[in-house]
Amino acid sequence: MAKIAIIGNGVAGTAAIREIRSLDSDIEIDVFSDERHSYYPKPNLMDYVGGSRGLQEVIRYGPDWYEKLNANLHLSTPVTHIDAGIKALSTPSGAFSGYDSLLIAVGSYPFVPPFEGMDKRNVHVLRTLDDAVDIRKAVKGARREIIVGGGILGIELAVAIKQIGGEPIVVTNIDRLLPIQLDGGASEILIRHLNRMKVETLLGFTCTGMTGEELATGVKSTAGDVVEGDLIVVATGVRSNVELARRSNLSVDRGIVVDDFMQTSAKGIFAAGDCAEWNRTWFGIIPWALSTAKTAAQNMVEFGSSRFGSIVASNTLQVAGIDLTSIGMVHVESPEFDQIVSVNREEGTYYKAVIKDNVVVGGIALGNRKVALKLRTLLSQKIDVSEMRSTIFEID
């Protein structure tokens, strides 16, 4: 009987299990996780910190899910080495050998700049359920929480902390929030929304580290400014987990390099999710993890049966009831692109459509889910918008 091993029990790992089982009921599946908890979707961590979800409700798949799909789950079992030659994995509890195909789905880790004082007890990052438990506990005893980083994670975390009675402030080194997803105009509207919720924001603050002795008492900037706070969470981006692959002599760049079949530089070894880099492209979002895992799983069951076709980068989040969608290309300078923007400061809405050759290739919709849906449809169906430029944000 064929044997598949999966390293990593996150979005990509579990999506691969599902796909493999839908194609083949006999293949033996072993999945290794360095975590002690079974699978939980990371967005659930925000609900947990924000108090709308209890600990038990964070976990999505318990042992019964794996039993039903006839997959062997090895929790608290980090894989430390891959020997591609003899098709064996090393773990602290011994070797696992004889797999036919291997999927590396080890995700990413929080990237932290070389900040002074990261080792202080009240300085955190958020990636795992254990991190979320620590942060929620720490908010209870804190007077002011500083979130370093104005990306999606930082903003959602600040809102979650506010929901449980915290006093969060987001500090970021550049001049706007969500720099990947939003332009300056949309960021301004988002800041108004956040300020209305009493979530403070401080732009242009280049953090260099923490103040304080044993415990952090705040963060300091290159300009010598200090923001005081007694709980600090650093949310300054993520990087692919490539060390295991590098140590195992696989080709690695920003992520683990894969081809159209999601196969790495070693035959029979595949990669998917946050750790995989395809065609010089890399995303740290769930749609990427799901679609790369699906392609990898199909090729592990029958090599050559599926080719990866990329995804359009898309982020949708809800900040205190405000819908925010950023899709495709939103930052363009070149004259071949055209932009239509509509701002309503009173209503707190901001819409932008980026157009090339009369087709929408990107956009932002802040404050209205229906406009987001319309932009998504125009983009995915490549609809000619030359006749609807003045009504592009109108909805029925």
Ligand SMILES: Cc1cc2nc3c(=O)[nH]c(=O)nc-3n(C[C@H](O)[C@H](O)[C@H](O)COP(=O)(O)OP(=O)(O)OC[C@H]3O[C@@H](n4cnc5c(N)ncnc54)[C@H](O)[C@@H]3O)c2cc1C
């Ligand atoms: C708090 C939070 C909220 C998020 N919210 C969103 C959202 O709303 N929308 C969105 O699109 N994306 C969101 N993301 C990003 C999204 O969760 C990731 O893109 C997604 O989880 C990637 O899936 P993955 O399977 O590649 O990695 P992961 O889900 O991180 O899973 C990788 C697993 O591999 C394990 N592992 C690592 N090394 C080893 C090893 N050597 N041996 C065994 N196991 C190992 C890890 O512990 C982990 O369990 C969020 C992320 C966080 C942290």
